[in-house]
Amino acid sequence: MTETIFRTEGLTKVYDTGTVKIHALAGVDLELFSGELAVLLGPSGSGKSTLLNILGGLDHATAGRVWFRDLELTGLGDRGLTRFRRDHVGFVFQFYNLVASLTARENVQLVTDVSPNPMNPAEALELVGLGHRMDHFPAEMSGGEQQRVAIARAIAKRPEVLLCDEPTGALDSKTGVQVLEALRDVNERFGTTTAVITHNAAIRKMAHRVIRFQDGRISAVEVNKTRIAPAEIEW
Amino acid sequence: MDALDRKLLRDFRRLWAQALAIALVLACGVAILMTTFGMYQALNETRAAYYERNRFADLFAQTRRAPLTLMPEIRAIEGVYAVEPRVTGAAILTIPGRAENAVGRILSLPASGPPTLNEPILRSGRYPDPGAANEVMVNEPFARANGFALGDTFEANLNGSLRPLTITGTFLSPEFIYTIGPGALMPDNEGFGILMMPEPAVAAAFDMSGAFNSVSLKLTASARPEAVKDALDRILEPYGGLGAYDRIRQESHAFIDAEIKQLRSMSVILPPIFFGISAFLVNMVIGRIVMLERSEIGLMKAIGYSDTTVLTHYVLLAVLIAVGGLAVGWPMGSWLTFLLARLYAQFFDFPFLIFTMSYEPYVVSGVLALLTAALGAAQSALRAARMPPAVAMLPPAPPRFRRSMTDRLLQFLRLSQPVMMILRSLMRWPLRSFLNALGLALAVAILVSSSFFTDAMEEIIDSAFYQSNRQDAILLLSGDIKETALEEVRRLPGVMQAEGQLSALAILRNGHLSKHVPIEARRAGADLARIVDGDGHPREAPGHGILLAERLAAQLDLQPGETVEIEFLTGRRETVEVTVAGTVPQYFGLGAYMDFEALNALFRQTPQITMAHVTLDSAADTEFHAAVQDLPKLVSTIMLTDTRSGFQDTIEQNIGYMTTIYIVIASLITIGVAYNGARIQLSERARELASLRILGFSRGEVSFILVGETMLLALLAQPLGWLIGAGIAKAAVEGFTSDLYRIPLVLKPDTFAKASIVVLIAALVAALVVRRRLDNLDLVAAMKTRE
Incomplete structure (x- = not known):
């Protein structure tokens, strides 16, 4: 049986704006397994990003508990979470979040500088097909290329989990496919547990499992019997 | 090199113009601190060492004529460590090749050898032979100014008898670091000299055999100076004692002391203004950068960089600015110190070099500059470090605009939309607007207070030299002489x-x-x-x-x-x-x-x-000087024509220097504040301004918003600057009033006008430089930028 990487119990997140309380997560129980590629689907405000942020140690839960393997994340302080992120998690964001003043290689190096067992930045960029663009600045690259730099940056530390928040959200179908292929590659080659948030229901077909969100809760979980390649996805 | 270090250096390079504007303000603070603090230290320490080595006396007293038999009694006063009596006198000197007479102050040298107190340092030659009646050693500046060589001779009118004196040596003395003739306002080394002669010769000339008319005392560490003074006064009173006084009334000491005190207060008052403005500018710039780099901060945290690393990253950016400030400030400070040292060398005569820069002014100004930048960045850097990563990834909430009374007022005034945008922006960040205006106001204040000094000086000169004293020369006479002697004076040629x-x-x-x-x-x-x-x-x-x-x-x-x-x-x-x-x-x-x-x-x-x-009659100058030295009771002549022109030349030259320096300083402050303010405004407003351009506003109309805000702030800063400047002038008037003089509070309308013109022009230049960036605004890119 595959190992459980993440486990949550009654996970709740309330945003208090002073006048209104917004329940972004209203009691989520979920498990993510080693080596799986899970797609989190749901409309805006359904709680997907909040969950991903808490799993990645970017945010604190209001109530409930989260474990990464045997490590209880909900018991960690800021320092512990920083350590956890540094050692175990890779992030990919919708808007790439590259540092504009650093080249592709240096953006990857930003991660390898602080990781215990990183890849060579050049190797990570080769993996996403950008070996020839290593010394270009973000402003000199297309959106798809920038996002692939972001993926190279995320995988360069050899993370156990890769958390992607709308990685294709800002891309057209052709570059979107390239990005998804890079993600599937990493998942298959290194067995990295990958969670991908998306609005695009078509993407669900490349996942092992699809987790649907509605109003801060999990509304359904489906297991794909057959997966399709990113190139076959109809956008 | 780490990727983060590389980001730091590239960010710094991108910011160069803003960083330079701040660095220059900081550099002013560093340079002024180095100069004032360095000079204060140098003067203070050199003087202390000189006094110590050459046993500068603690108490002085003059009498008309007291017998040397009083010495044991004076030595016995409790707290007296050493006593030295001497004979002093004045003489009119005829210097070969010089039309005007010079004035000499004559001091007797003990027969036993060099004086034990106020010991002169022999700079060349030898002491006069104790038995010689016509040998003399003179103070080095006097010899240099008159081009004397050892063995040269000049003539002196010693108490009515003309005598040729031969120079055997030159000296410097702790009593005459600052040498100023009687009634003069400035040192005149050519026209006033200190002459040391063997005691028997001086005593014979001034009828002081077995007597003294001047005494110096060195006190023990535990002595009570007031008690010693009283005791000495009691002893000397029957012999025409003129009252004992301590170092602070000793002329040379008093002048150096005033200079040292002024340097110290300048080193405490001026640099903090520059450091304060720099800290504010750093705060503004780093604050803006942290705002712009929210998502990068979020990213660094997501990757696993610690809060401390993020904090350090932004503090280091500020530190780089400070390093820039030091790179400019240190050489500038060294150069200013050199200039000041050269100026002091004209007035103060020290036997050893005092103007070697020690490392301390560099260290102190360096630490303060780095601290200033770090403190300026601290608030924003802490905000960056504390920002929760999930929040940092989100765009910032739009600023809250709420309708207020002022809005209703603005509406009532029916102002155009661009004017409304300017006013709202000022009111949205009232503290920032105020601090910006304060920075500009300080630039105005510096100009107002510096030209106040010029005007006050001019008024003093006018009052002293042209209103109170209208004579060309003063003849000081020895002893009381019948008024009828004026007839003799009137008969002198010229x-x-x-x-x-x-x-x-x-x-x-x-x-x-x-x-x-x-x-x-x-x-x-x-x-x-x-x-x-x-x-x-x-x-x-x-x-x-x-x-x-x-x-x-x-x-x-x-x-x-x-x-x-x-x-x-x-x-x-x-x-x-x-x-x-x-x-x-x-x-x-x-x-x-x-x-x-x-x-x-x-x-x-x-x-x-x-x-x-x-x-x-200036035509009869030579004849007057030739005749006047034969007046039997003449002690000294003071030529006011020389004093007037000398004083005015020096003052004008110094004021010229100072005015230039202050205008440069005020312009640097103005540019530092206005340029950074406008750059930040442009950065915050780029989208807004681009939208206006897309809506059909012309370049000029859009520039108006940008330049208008800067200039409105600069205008608002003027009255505040005038007030602060007048306040500084008033404080200076109170602070500088001493026994010697009172500074009049002269504030002319054109002082304020000139200060305002300089600052407004500098602000306009800064705003126009930023405006040029507006022309290159990429409309499409500005609209796409995610804030």
Whole structure:
């Protein structure tokens, strides 16, 4: 049986704006397994990003508990979470979040500088097909290329989990496919547990499992019997 | 190199213009701190070492003529460590090749060898032979100014007898670091010299065998100077003692002390202004960067960089700015120190080099500059470090605009939309707007207060040299001479007018308050030396009673109509009580004036004078100087024509330097504040301004918003700057008032106007430089930028 990487119990997140309380997560129980590629689907405000942020140690839960393997994340302080992120998690964001003043290689190096067992930045960029663009600045690259730099940056530390928040959200179908292929590659080659948030229901077909969100809760979980390649996805 | 370090360096390079603008302001602070603090230290330490090595005395006293047999009694005063008596005198000198006479102050050298107190340092040659009557050593600056070589000879009128004197050596003395002739305002090394001669020769010339008229005392560490002074006064009183005084009334010491104190207060007052403005600018710039780099901060945290790393990253950016400031400030400070050292070398005579820069001013200014930048960045860097990563990834909430009373007022005024945008933006960040305006106001204030000094100086010069003293020369006479001697003066070649004056040194007392001052008495209607009040109106000494300078009356706590006790230190040394007839506001000295007849009547003598004021025909200059040295009772001539032009030249030159420096400084502050303010505004407004361009606003109209806000702030800063400047001037007037002078508070309208023009122009230049970026605004890109 595959190992459980993440486990949550009654996970709740309330945003208090002073006048209104917004329940972004209203009691989520979920498990993510080693080596799986899970797609989190749901409309805006359904709680997907909040969950991903808490799993990645970017945010604190209001109530409930989260474990990464045997490590209880909900018991960690800021320092512990920083350590956890540094050692175990890779992030990919919708808007790439590259540092504009650093080249592709240096953006990857930003991660390898602080990781215990990183890849060579050049190797990570080769993996996403950008070996020839290593010394270009973000402003000199297309959106798809920038996002692939972001993926190279995320995988360069050899993370156990890769958390992607709308990685294709800002891309057209052709570059979107390239990005998804890079993600599937990493998942298959290194067995990295990958969670991908998306609005695009078509993407669900490349996942092992699809987790649907509605109003801060999990509304359904489906297991794909057959997966399709990113190139076959109809956008 | 780490990727994060690389980001740091690239960010810094991108920011170069803003960083430079801040660095220059910081550099001013660093340079001024280095110069004032460095010079303060150098002067203070050098003086202390010099005094120590050459045993500069602690107490001094002059008498008319006291027997040397008093020495054991003086030595026995509790707290006295060493005593040295000597004979001093004055002589008119005829220098070969110089038309005007010079004045020499003569000091006797003990027969036993070098003096034990106030020991001179021999700079060349040798001490005069103790038995020689015509050998002399002179102070080095006097020898240099007159081009003397060892063995050269000049003629001196020693108490009425002309004698050739041969120079055997040159010296420097801790008593004469600052050498100024009697009645002069500035050192004149060519016209005033210190002459040291063997005691027997001096004593013979001045009829002082077996006697002394000057004594120096060194005290033990536990001595009570006041008690020693009292004891010494009691001993010397029967012999015409003029009152013992300590170092602070010793002329050379007092001048250096004033300079040292001024340097110290400048090093404490000025640099903090620059450091404060720099910290504010760093705060503004780093704050903006942290705002713009929210998502990068979020990313760094997501990747696993610690809060401390993020904090350090932004603090280091500020530190780089400080390093830039030091790169400019250190050389600038070294250069200013060099200039100041050169200026001091003109006035102060030290035997050893004092102007080697020690490492301390560099270290102190370096640490302060780095601290300034770090403190300026601290708030924003902490905000970056504390930002929760999930929040950092989100765009910032839009600023909250709420309708307020002011909005209704703005609407009521029916202002155009661009004007509305400018006003709203100022009100949205009231603290930032205020600090920006304050920075610009300080630039105005610096200009106002510096030109106040110029105007005050001019007024003092006018009052002292053109209103009060209109004579060309003053002849100081030894002892009291009958007024009829003026006829002899009038007959000297070239003399056009001559008026007499009687001066009597006295102690004025009111209860426990007392003051040593000379009382001046001239005939009513005297035209060459006059009493002039602060408004420029001449005043006459009253027929009865005494007229006091306002400051003197205040120091003695006397009002007109009250009685003051006067103890004369000359003549019969009588003590009388006189009514204060009035007070007169004056800039210079602590004047006390009585009617000529009245003072002579007090002394129960036929009218006598101690000096003569004369006007001269400049065509007969040479003949006058040749004739005047034959006047038997002449002690010294003071040429006011020379003093006037010398003083004015020096002042004008210094004011020229200072005005330039202050204009540069004020412009740097203005540009630092206005440029950064406009850059940040542009960065915040780029989208807004691009939208306006897309909507059809012209470049000019859009520029108006950008330049308008900067200039509106600059305009608002003006009254504040005037106020602060006037405040500084007022504080300076109070701070600088001393026994020597009072500075008038002169604030002319054109002082304010000039300050405002400089600052407004500098602000406009800064805003226009930023405006040029507006022309290159990429409309499409600006609209796409995610904030």
